[in-house]
Amino acid sequence: MASPTVSDSDDLTPGVVDDTAPAPVDTRAGDNLRVDRRIAARLQLSSWQAPWVVALATFVITAALYIVYAVRRYERLGFTGWDLGIFTQAVKAYSRFEAPMVPLEGTDINLMGDHFQPWIALIGPLYRLFPSPITLLVVQALLFAVAAVPIVRLATKQLGAVIGVLVAIAYGLAWGVAHALAFDFHEIALAVPLMAFSLVALVEQRWRAALLYALPLVFCKEDLGLTVVVLAGVVALRCGPRTYRWAAGTAVWGLVWTALAAKVIVPAFSSADYSYGSKFAESPAEGVRELVLGFAAGDARASTAFMLLVITVFLAVRSPIALVAIPTIAWRFWSTNHLYWSDDYHYDAILMPVMFVAMIDALMTLRRRGSSRRVLTGFAAGAAVIAVVLTAGGPLHRLAERDFYTPATAAQAVAALEEQIPAGESVAATNNIAPQLVADHEVTLFPRLDRDRSIPQWIMVDTNTYGMFPTSQQGVRDALSKIENGREYREVGERDGVVLLERR
Structure with missing residues (x-):
């Protein structure tokens, strides 16, 4: 009888070993070893890839959400001339290699006299290919999404895939980013990813990269030079004496550019009656006094401070990374302009990377001190839940509403009436419809600003507008009545409350 082999061993009596049979030769042993090595290599590669897979997936998802939200909001007249129209005019000028003159702010107004933001000239070539305010909105959405990476x-990488996904949710739905997306386009769009890359490099002890990423912040807005100074100080604090010389040089860079921008460049381009310097307390002591009283009274500054901390489950205060937020918070809270105090608008977008990197840094510290994975995951889950809850009452909740994807009546009216206006002609428009016109026309604001000396060929007014700038709905209607009762313009079209007038 033939000796049994591995494949027919079931024919043997259970429990009895055939000592006379030759030992079976497993010809698959070498193959199995090679397979094991390949699996191990794959597992090791997957471990290296996992952070990037989660990060890039977050980028794709958030970019899609942000772009859809921004484009739909634009198509429903959700943005305004101040500020989307203004920045579109500036980028349009840059695309033609011209000075960034912005008629929406007034006659002969150069945007460089408003804030120091030369980087937006980089959008010029893209705008030349796609001449629309949507180009600016898409650029901003992509930059905000890149910051998530x-x-x-x-x-x-540091805390595991589960916590990584929870942080992705928390940042992706962060209220500071959402409010910036909802309020037009702004110069801080580039600063958000620069801040994220810089602070992450700092946490990873890549101090040279941290400082290099911080350098271009000075070209995003004049006050960010002070943020660069503080960031350089935190680099020196975290990374030790070897960084002192480079950190000091970076701090000087930030100070010099802030001084140049605030004292030389912006004043050189600004009009005599327009200055941000008048929007701050008369003295530091007065500013501190007002700040303390405001916090005690629970004003908008207290609310904003609470919101900045609650999104990180108050973990951010456990990390020195949070110090980088101080300059931005300080100038806003010191200002006498109440709009700066609010947690609306775009002012908090630059702080979102600071708060979330500080939170991650705090979680890493807790892990080193022995906190369990359950505790760490609980904190991250808390941040994600808070982000979701805040989203329900924030701008991004519109993505879940059906009417957000239906055409807006007023937008259709604007598009239909615009067909009567020859390309390139001047138009005065209400704030809410100005962005729809800036790509093809020279647009000024209606009712006219004091700084505006232009005489537009056309006037387009949405009588349904309820915005507060430059005047109320009643103010818009009163200004329109005054024009209609005069002899300078005649009405040539009206649709769904949108009126078009032409100069006689």
Whole structure:
């Protein structure tokens, strides 16, 4: 009888070993070893890839959400001339290699006299290919989404995929980002990813990269030079004496550019009656006094401070990274302009990377001190839940509403009436419809600003507008009545409350 082999061993009596049979030769042993090595290599590669997979997936998802939200909001007249129209006019000028003159702010107004933001000239070539305000909105959405990449990669690499996903949710739905998306386009769009990459490099002890990423912040807005100074100080604090010389040089860079921008460049381009310097307390002591009284009374500054901390489950205060937020918070809270205090608008977008990187840094510290994975995951889950809850009452909740995807009546009216206006001619328009016109026309604001000396060929007014700038709905209607009762313009079209007038 033939000796049994491995394949027919079931024919043997259970429990009895055939000592006379030759030992079976497993010809698959070498193959199995090679397979095991390949699996191990794949597992090791997957471990290296996981942070990037989660981070890039976050980028794709958030970019899609942000772009859809921004484009739909634009198509429903959700943006305004101040500020989307203004920045579109500036980028349009840059695309033609011209000075960034912005008629929406007034006659002969150069945007460089408003804030120091030369980087937006980089959008010029893209705008030349796609001449529309949507170009600016898409650029901003992509930049905000790019900021998620280093933040989520850091969380996933240091704390695991589960926490990485939770951080992705928390940042992706962060109220500071959402409000910036809802309020037009602004110069801080580039600063958000620069801040994220810089602070993540700092946490990873890549101090040279941290400082290099911080350098261009000075070209995003004049006050960010002070943020660069504080960031350089935190680099020196975290990374030790070897960084002192480079950190000091970076701090000087930030100070010099802030001084040049605030004292030389912006004043050189600004009009005599327009200055941000008048929007601050008369003295530091007065500013501190007003700040303390405001916090005690629970004004908008207290609310904003609470909102900045609650999104990180108050963990951000456990990390020195949070110090980088101080300059932005300080100038806003010191200002006498109440709009700066609010947690609306775009002012908090630059702080979102600071708060979330600080939170991750705090979680890493807790892990080193022995906190369990359950505790760490609980904190991250708390941040994600808070972000979701705040989203329900924030701008991004519109993505879940059906009417957000239906055409807006007023937008259709504007598009239909615009067909009567020859390309390139001047138009005065209400704030809410100005962005729809800036790509093809020279647009000024209606009712006219004091700084505006232009005489537009056309006037387009949405009588349904309820915005507060430059005047109320009643103010718009009163100004329109005054024009209609005069002899300078005649009405040539009206649709769904949108009126078009032509100069006689």
